[in-house]
Amino acid sequence: MKLKSLLIANAVLLGSFALQAHAEDEAQLIKQGEYLSRLGDCMACHTVSGKGDYAGGLAIESNLGTIYSTNITPDKEHGIGNYSEQQFSDAVRKGVLPNGSRLYPAMPYPDYAKISDADMHALYVYFMEGVKPSSEQPPETDLSFPFSQRWGMRFWNWAFTSDKPFQPIGGASEEVNRGAYIVESLGHCGSCHTPRGLGMNEKALDSGDDQFLAGGSLNSWDVPSLRGLPRWSEQEIVDYLQTGRNDKAAVGGEMKSVIEHSSSHMTDADLKAIASYLKFLGGNPALQAYDVKKQQATEAKLTAAKGLSEGERLYIDNCGACHFVTGKGAPGIFPELDQATIVNARDPGGLIHTILAGAQQPSTEKAPSTLAMPGFAKRLDDDQVAKLATFIRQGWSNSAPAVTKDQVAEVRKTLKGE
Known part of the structure; x- marks a missing residue:
């Protein structure tokens, strides 16, 4: 017993x-x-x-x-x-x-x-x-025929689509391959940053194709290429994904939600792996050669504040206090305008939207402050916004096409409450 x-x-x-x-x-x-x-x-x-x-x-x-x-x-x-x-x-x-x-x-x-x-x-x-289970019943998606x-x-x-599993990059470090796995699978970065074909499909699904992460378009915003990010260091990539800002840029558009809900919660190791992978890709030339003389000429004219065009005057009155006559902003606080991707984008929609609606940085663990840029939709008419955006796109070292008031009007229609 x-x-x-x-x-x-x-x-x-x-x-x-x-x-x-x-x-x-x-x-x-x-x-x-x-x-x-x-x-x-x-x-x-x-x-x-x-x-x-x-x-x-x-x-x-x-x-x-x-x-x-x-x-x-x-x-x-x-x-x-x-x-x-x-x-x-x-x-x-x-x-x-x-x-x-x-x-x-x-x-x-x-x-x-x-x-x-x-x-x-x-x-x-x-x-x-x-x-936690929820009995919430979301609205049904009801697209028109044939969709x-x-x-x-x-x-x-x-x-x-492809059912091919993730393939590590031969010869790449363990860190680069960890970054590749996150970006190419769960991170689904390509869904926004890879160009789309006629079937609205991503033209590439992994780093085996040079079109992968080569830039795209989303809701009238030009989405930049992530290949190499030549103007950013690996630490600046980490800072941006972790806090929504770095010494050159601040988050805008759809990326605000990505940083708020996703990348700001990633471990330092995973963020470094992503940065390492993006730098590994390479293949993304700088926006253009930096024109020091042109940058200095713009800065000198704004400083003197004489013989200003309407676009230059509007910049001094509305933007200069934060982005300064240099167009360099304040590192980690106000983003650069000189050579910024949103400024030099082929489609100016993102810049126009930011001028009209403003922007607010997300609050994250490493950067809890929520610095905000006011919108100027009620203060500036379409022609004024067009002239302001044109100056920004052509001032300092920037060299992007002019903006028309019709382009501004189209973006204004998309604003809520307008």
């Missing part, structure tokens, strides 16, 4: 240890999955202010119409609570739902296809066990 009791006690003890080990493993997987969800920026698209995390309902504007993000909480009726791990993986990596219907590539599954099996497992555990026919995505996927 004593031996039997001892065996039973040992079995109970072993079972207790096993349960504890399982609970610890699951807790670690949930923590890992939560971090991976930050790398994938799931929060930004699937969360609306005032609603539960991941409850969906965000309106995503596209060339096809408005697409609403879905509820990805573990709610069994309105969310993904009934998904098996394989069904979860198929939705994330292939854009295929359990009922066979197809997601639109506003969900960046062409990039997520490279997520490893181990990371996918951790994500599944997190969304099923670490996220409403989701079955057609089967052919789009066949033509423009």
Whole structure:
């Protein structure tokens, strides 16, 4: 009897240890999955202010119409609570739902296809066990014909996606390959920074093609190339992704959300890996040769404040206090205008939008202050904004085409409340 009791006690003890080990493993997987969800920026698209995390309902504007993000909480009726791990993986990596219907590539599954099996497992555990269920019912996406026919995505996927797993870059360091994995999979940087083809497809999905991260266009904003970033050091790339600002630039447009919800939560090691990978890519020449004489001439004229054009006068009156006569701004506070990518972009829409609507830097752990630039939509008319933007695009060492008042009028139409 004593031996039997001892065996039973040992079995109970072993079972207790096993349960504890399982609970610890699951807790670690949930923590890992939560971090991976930050790398994938799931929060930004699937969360609306005032609603539960991941409850969906965000309106995503596209060339096809408005697409609403879905509820990805573990709610069994309105969310993904009934998904098996394989069904979860198929939705994330292939854009295929359990009922066979197809997601639109506003969900960046062409990039997520490279997520490893181990990371996918951790994500599944997190969304099923670490996220609070929500019964929120987001609006249904209802695009016009023929885009409403989701079955057609089967052919789009066949033509423009790949199920090839992530391929490490031969001869590259471990750090570079870690950065490559993040950028090419969970980070889905290519979905905005890679040019699109006629089928609205990313022209390249990894670093094996020179078009990858070579720049694109999003909602009338020119999206810059990330290949090499010759004007930025690796530390400046890290600073920008971590805080939304560095000594040369401050975040604007869609990147504000990326930094607020994703990159500011990344580890220093992962941010350094991303920076190392982007610098490794190379192939991105500087905007133009820096014209010292032209820069000095603009600075001298603004300093003298004599014989100013209307664009120059508008700059002194509205912009000079923060960006100064040098166009250099204040490192880490107010961004440079001289040689800035948004200033010299082919499409001036981003610059026009910033002048009209202003901009605000996100609050992050490493940079909690939220410095804001006021918008001038109510203060300046279309012609004044055009002349101001033209001066900025052609002053100092910049050499971009002039802006017309018609271009300003088109951007003004997109502003909320205008």
